[in-house]
Amino acid sequence: MNNLSNLFKEKNLKLTPQRYAIYNYLLGTKSHPSAEMIYEALKPHYPTMSLATVYKTLNTLIELGLVQQLNVGEDNFRFDAKAEPHPHIVCLECGKVDDIDELELNNINQIAQKYTNYKISSSKVYFYGLCPECQLKEEGDR
Amino acid sequence: MNNLSNLFKEKNLKLTPQRYAIYNYLLGTKSHPSAEMIYEALKPHYPTMSLATVYKTLNTLIELGLVQQLNVGEDNFRFDAKAEPHPHIVCLECGKVDDIDELELNNINQIAQKYTNYKISSSKVYFYGLCPECQLKEEGDR
DNA sequence: GTAGGTGCAAATACTTTGCATGACA
């Protein structure tokens, strides 16, 4: 965690308890929470923390490259402490978002580069479907 | 365009000039406009049309499967009259959004299916980079 | 001690909704 401290120092940023808590929470969850969800999760431990601080901190962490922002098609953003690009999958029923770590799409940018005059620098891939739990519920409905 | 008329009739929907204009505008552009952009583009021809109608119509067209909604990472949605899935590319400089029609990703869902317990039904792929025009501008800056 | 951060409230931006009027079928 010393890396974090140094990284903040380099940029003349302060490592406040709020920032630490938000980043740590993101590191410790696989749920790809929204700002609101992070706020609600931390409120018991940091009762004075405001939603505005969550948003500001998330933007700071994104600028530092520690966090990425996801757009699964909802009306809000979700956040992921894994900054390396990797595909995500969204449950159309319950809204859950998971990683698909095993699927390697490293070469997709190079493949796509052949078909466009844009200079590609990154990409985002989202799959949509039913999570195992919601599949079971569907079965139960029959 | 008779298909459209029939499709509307089936669903007990009325094919108003506004709906016709919005769908036609989307069919005729490759710019993947936002609701606001559609509104501004049609205002000269339909001065009484309201932004609310644009939103309502877009949601209707989406339900009919005639239009798809894009989330390129901005704070708004963009719309595309090509309902079949196809990858998009976003210019990080000017915000332009283009299709990459030639890149076929039909099999990507099946490939990803091997690595997840979700039942995959669709996917969205976004590339990010610099469009040709903005690449030239960058060159000019040096 | 000071630059930078927090937290509140207000502002902004996008989208949706309620409702009276209007128009397609």
Next chain:
DNA sequence: TGTCATGCAAAGTATTTGCACCTAC
């Protein structure tokens, strides 16, 4: 003619901003 759509204004939701006070360094 009746049902559905439009258009206005107001409401709702997500996010950002301004500013006085506070705190990490």
